[in-house]
Amino acid sequence: xxxxxxxxxxxxxxxxxxxxxxxxxxxxxxxxxxxxxxxxxxxxxxxxxxxxxxxxxxxxxxxxxxxxxxxxxxxxxxxxxxxxxxxxxxxxxxxxxxxxxxxxxxxxxxxxxxxxxxxxxxxxxxxxxxxxxxxxxxxxxxxxxxxxxxxxxxxxxxxxxxxxxxxxxxxxxxxxxxxxxxxxxxxxxxxxxxxxxxxxxxxxxxxxxxxxxxxxxxxxxxxxxxxxxxxxxxxxxxxxxxxxxxxxxxxxxxxxxxxxxxxxxxxxxxxxxxxxxxxxxxxxxxxxxxxxxxxxxxxxxxxxxxxxxxxxxxxxxxxxxxxxxxxxxxxxxxxxxxxxxxxxxxxxxxxxxxxxxxxxxxxxxxxxxxxxxxxxxxxxxxxxxxxxxxxxxxxxxxxxxxxxxxxxxxxxxxxxxxxxxxxxxxxxxxxxxxxxxxxxxxxxxxxxxxxxxxxxxxxxxxxxxxxxxxxxxxxxxxx
Amino acid sequence: xxxxxxxxxxxxxxxxxxxxxxxxxxxxxxxxxxxxxxxxxxxxxxxxxxxxxxxxxxxxxxxxxxxxxxxxxxxxxxxxxxxxxxxxxxxxxxxxxxxxxxxxxxxxxxxxxxxxxxxxxxxxxxxxxxxxxxxxxxxxxxxxxxxxxxxxxxxxxxxxxxxxxxxxxxxxxxxxxxxxxxxxxxxxxxxxxxxxxxxxxxxxxxxxxxxxxxxxxxxxxxxxxxxxxxxxxxxxxxxxxxxxxxxxxxxxxxxxxxxxxxxxxxxxxxxxxxxxxxxxxxxxxxxxxxxxxxxxxxxxxxxxxxxxxxxxxxxxxxxxxxxxxxxxxxxxxxxxxxxxxxxxxxxxxxxxxxxxxxxxxxxxxxxxxxxxxxxxxxxxxxxxxxxxxxxxxxxxxxxxxxxxxxxxxxxxxxxxxxxxxxxxxxxxxxxxxxxxxxxxxxxxxxxxxxxxxxxxxxxxxxxxxxxxxxxxxxxxxx
Numbered sequence: 034x035x036x037x038x039x040x041x042x043x044x045x046x047x048x049x050x051x052x053x054x055x056x057x058x059x060x061x062x063x064x065x066x067x068x069x070x071x072x073x074x075x076x077x078x079x080x081x082x083x084x085x086x087x088x089x090x091x092x093x094x095x096x097x098x099x100x101x102x103x104x105x106x107x108x109x110x111x112x113x114x115x116x117x118x119x120x121x122x123x124x125x126x127x128x129x130x131x132x133x134x135x136x137x138x139x140x141x142x143x144x145x146x147x148x149x150x151x152x153x154x155x156x157x158x159x160x161x162x163x164x165x166x167x168x169x170x171x172x173x174x175x176x177x178x179x180x181x182x183x184x185x186x187x188x189x190x191x192x193x194x195x196x197x198x199x200x201x202x203x204x205x206x207x208x209x210x211x212x213x214x215x216x217x218x219x220x221x222x223x224x225x226x227x228x229x230x231x232x233x234x235x236x237x238x239x240x241x242x243x244x245x246x247x248x249x250x251x252x253x254x255x256x257x258x259x260x261x262x263x264x265x266x267x268x269x270x271x272x273x274x275x276x277x278x279x280x281x282x283x284x285x286x287x288x289x290x291x292x293x294x295x296x297x298x299x300x301x302x303x304x305x306x307x308x309x310x311x312x313x314x315x316x317x318x319x320x321x322x323x324x325x326x327x328x329x330x331x332x333x334x335x336x337x338x339x340x341x342x343x344x345x346x347x348x349x350x351x352x353x354x355x356x357x358x359x360x361x362x363x364x365x366x367x368x369x370x371x372x373x374x375x376x377x378x379x380x381x382x383x384x385x386x387x388x389x390x391x392x393x394x395x396x397x398x399x400x401x402x403x404x405x406x407x408x409x410x411x412x413x414x415x416x417x418x419x420x421x422x423x424x425x426x427x428x429x430x431x432x433x434x435x436x437x438x439x440x441x442x443x444x445x446x447x448x449x450x451x452x453x454x455x456x457x458x459x460x461x462x463x464x465x466x467x468x469x470x471x472x473x474x475x476x477x478x479x480x481x482x483x484x485x486x487x488x489x490x491x492x493x494x495x496x497x498x499x500x501x502x503x504x505x506x507x508x509x510x511x512x
Numbered sequence: 513x514x515x516x517x518x519x520x521x522x523x524x525x526x527x528x529x530x531x532x533x534x535x536x537x538x539x540x541x542x543x544x545x546x547x548x549x550x551x552x553x554x555x556x557x558x559x560x561x562x563x564x565x566x567x568x569x570x571x572x573x574x575x576x577x578x579x580x581x582x583x584x585x586x587x588x589x590x591x592x593x594x595x596x597x598x599x600x601x602x603x604x605x606x607x608x609x610x611x612x613x614x615x616x617x618x619x620x621x622x623x624x625x626x627x628x629x630x631x632x633x634x635x636x637x638x639x640x641x642x643x644x645x646x647x648x649x650x651x652x653x654x655x656x657x658x659x660x661x662x663x664x665x666x667x668x669x670x671x672x673x674x675x676x677x678x679x680x681x682x683x684x685x686x687x688x689x690x691x692x693x694x695x696x697x698x699x700x701x702x703x704x705x706x707x708x709x710x711x712x713x714x715x716x717x718x719x720x721x722x723x724x725x726x727x728x729x730x731x732x733x734x735x736x737x738x739x740x741x742x743x744x745x746x747x748x749x750x751x752x753x754x755x756x757x758x759x760x761x762x763x764x765x766x767x768x769x770x771x772x773x774x775x776x777x778x779x780x781x782x783x784x785x786x787x788x789x790x791x792x793x794x795x796x797x798x799x800x801x802x803x804x805x806x807x808x809x810x811x812x813x814x815x816x817x818x819x820x821x822x823x824x825x826x827x828x829x830x831x832x833x834x835x836x837x838x839x840x841x842x843x844x845x846x847x848x849x850x851x852x853x854x855x856x857x858x859x860x861x862x863x864x865x866x867x868x869x870x871x872x873x874x875x876x877x878x879x880x881x882x883x884x885x886x887x888x889x890x891x892x893x894x895x896x897x898x899x900x901x902x903x904x905x906x907x908x909x910x911x912x913x914x915x916x917x918x919x920x921x922x923x924x925x926x927x928x929x930x931x932x933x934x935x936x937x938x939x940x941x942x943x944x945x946x947x948x949x950x951x952x953x954x955x956x957x958x959x960x961x962x963x964x965x966x967x968x969x970x971x972x973x974x975x976x977x978x979x980x981x982x983x984x985x986x987x988x989x990x
Contacts, residue, residue, distance in 0.1 A: 083789040173608035178778035311637030316550040326625035327565040330612040342931040
């Protein structure tokens, strides 16, 4: 760093800290950042509490079943309870297991779609699709308003801060009459503006990194192996995204218009990138890929055998089912005992098999939409950044679609457990309770390649606007 | 008056010379057009699908074949949330409320499938609707138009000239406000025509009974909103020493009022009033179904009590002797008891929603943007109250359907012979098709008196401010 740069920075620092308003803005943003961290934490903590409550409900349910094996049967209700615990004919559709998508440590920093999708399900052996589409309780007004989490502060508010600090970089000198004084200096205007821009870049990005670090440390230890890479990419993302906005403001400043023009244009760009373009894309994607959940709604109907009193019908259904699951055949009393529960078990499983195609088709459509919008991430660094942050925090759409697949596997495990006992006419024993099906979310690695490609797109955007500004600012500067 | 129009005319001419203003105005007109077009397409698509599927479900219900009424009550039917024609103007909550619900005996299902679930997280950036353009982008155009209205005159010294001609500040201010109002009216005219045409073309088959009144109220609402913003911008310019200051003040207020505050208020309300989870909500209902609302009268106790009551009433010894099938009666009694439990729990839940939303209403006293947002949703039929009204109508329909099934079972079948009786299409046809009409705009507005007061209050404040500032200003220092 040569002497003139040092001088420039020193004076910029002086103008900066003498400006009370700017200091106030930094403080306000810092407080907003802290609030966002707190808010995100409280949201995710609430989800964690719900998860605990749900687990407790499951624990109580299964403790009661287990207790019924040792209790003395006195009342009718106790006998009923023991039946539910030990007879697969009752148990298969009553025992409920929870599949839980635990939040990533950093979910509180970018809540993403986590408030919109369910993160836990209670599954029984009944039709999966009957159980899959119930929503979590939520106030739609709050869903619409969205979350004031750290990702919001980074994506929406920091660009505004950058605009507020830098829109007058050149024009204010012109308007205050200091420009001629600068022009007679041996260093060029471009260099002066760039140095000052660099000064604010370090200052504001430093603040963004500071808030991010507070967030990252308070949400989970970033040095844990599963957090390290997410934390680094978060920080890197913040730097790149800020760089883009600095590049953009540099481009605007490089036209050397009035302060008002710069402010209007910069806010106009902000509005375009953060509100108008995503809003247009959303409307286009809705009409271009129209989706109707009405087809899925039908799957949730509770249907049964047409004539459950006709033995022949039950037998047919059971046989059709066993053709798919030959390993369950072979019991001597296949039809004689518990025919109706078996028929129902067979019926709902067959129904699920038939409707799986519909569900897959629907999910594929959702993915199609996703792929389409993904194409425009080149154009829009804000949407891209938001997407990257939700990927890091594993609160993006794909995580939830993935969770649905895991649910289907888990449902398979549950039905296997009960149906082997039901169709082989075996009771559920007390020792079976130490061997119940459990849910596992398969370890899903974040798609780092896609994530870094996304970051690369923002970096490229930053480079392009910066380059344009760099060229533009010297045009006709000698005038 | 002639003076005012003269000033206004001059102001319009200067504004039209600004390329930036024209460009922004052009963009806004384009966006309004696009929003109407896309909104209309979406409305048509959804409306067609919903009407068709509703018809399919109706046919499924009517042609379900002969079966026991209780099985039919379980077979049930579906209701899909109709899209209202005005929702293409303001999507409101439509993206975040569930769209379909399954109606069956014993269980109240919640609405499933929020359309936002079919999107990536980009949906949270919002969707382009006319309401978004008018509420968020229009103010920005106004700011661009008006921030320099006085500061320019002041900086170039024309203000003193004007004053020396005997023009009062009041006249000058109102002339400028009139000018900006006229410019916006010209920008908005094609849009107004568009929305009128669409609504007139569609309203006959729509769930909204009073489209015309709502359209008028819309015009009034946005008229007041845009006037507020124009008057505020001109006032800020009047009070500012330089254009740059005026612009910064206006932009910061706009960001605070339209972007920051709405989100913060809603998020705070969520922290203050916490919702239970669906699992706990359902578990509490199941618990009460098993043990009774008082925690003591279990299902079997309730059944025994009912049996005793009926036997005493008819003077019989056993339920088989009753002149109707007691199973139907007990089924209906159980249904009604379940409904009572559900109403109790839903009431508690709704109360939390209401408290959360009430906080937003209170905040609107400080932020006219929020008032407009809430009222606009209400007029479009995409607000929380219309949704609650819809939910209630659907639940009433479900109860009526189940009641008809249970009554038929009581009248026509025999005790203990579940498989012995089958009802047919005549009974199914007795259940009318579901159709929905939103409450009228005036009925809805009762829920929004705070918002209405807020707008009136701000209107008063801004008029007073302009009046007093103008009186106090001295041309010499101006």
